[in-house]
Amino acid sequence: MxxxxxxxxxxxxxxxxxxxxxxxxxxWFGRLPGDIRIEKENTRVFIPITSMLLISIILTLLINLIRYLK
Structure with missing residues (x-):
């Protein structure tokens, strides 16, 4: 561990x-198509859907590669 x-x-x-x-x-990260950005006078909302999917795919591939090589 x-x-x-x-x-x-x-x-x-x-x-x-x-x-x-x-x-x-x-x-470019956080500005991908599919990342939701809502900006109004006193409020800003940012939901990075596509960016988090990209991170998830990359981490899944890395973890599976590490497990495969072990």
Whole structure:
């Protein structure tokens, strides 16, 4: 279990460094077709349906790949 926490921590550090060094790299994320954005005078609602589906698919593929290689 500790090994998975270390791996998850390293992955989070790498993602953080990528976002810090190249902030424009993921500027498209959250603006995909299917992400709902409602803006009115005093209210803003953002529902990232497509973005979350994309993350879900990528994580599912990664987890299945890791399980397959194990």
């Amino acid at each position: 500790a090994r998975w926490f270390i791996i998850a921590g390293i992955i989070l550090i790498v993602i953080g460094l990528i976002l810090w060094l190249a902030p424009g790299l993921f500027s």
